[in-house]
Amino acid sequence: MFKKLFVSVLFLSLLTTISNAQERESLKVDELVFCTAVKERQPVGVDTVFADTVKQVYCFTRITGAADTTSVYHVWYYKGEEKAKVNLSIRSTMWRTWSSKKILKEWDGKWRVDVISSDGNLIRSKEFIIKPTSN
DSSP, rough: OHHHHHHHHHHHHHHHHHHHHHHHHOOOEEEEESSSEEETEEESOBBBBEEETOEEEEEEEEEEESSSSEEEEEEETTTEEEEEOOOOOOOSEEEEEEEEEETTTTEEEEEEEEEEETTSSSSEEEEEEOOOOOO
16 A cells, blocks of 8 residues: 555656646747736837836737646846846746836846746847936
8 A cells, every 4th residue: 555655656746746847848938028017918119229218118929839827927127136036927828927126226237037937937138228318
């Protein structure tokens, strides 16, 4: 009986490992853009350079390949320092999702958003810049 239980637990563990490996291999960011708004599930004001007068920047992603409901994280970095980590649900094989970060005028310079899978793997990363304006 112990042997059967051990084999069952081992089999379930193997299935979980295979499932996680398949998710890592198939989960993909087909689109990652920065924008000033999202309207009707579409990015608006797409760019990689924004004036320091921008109040908020959105990171819009289109994720494909999810075998089941899962999640990804948008991790926002300013000059290499983590500023925010947002958990976003993925509920189909093609899913659009976004997060946003309020931007203070003094936060000019290089920003980066990493898209991380639920198991902690980097899927994609992209940078944008907040450019100072003259007074």
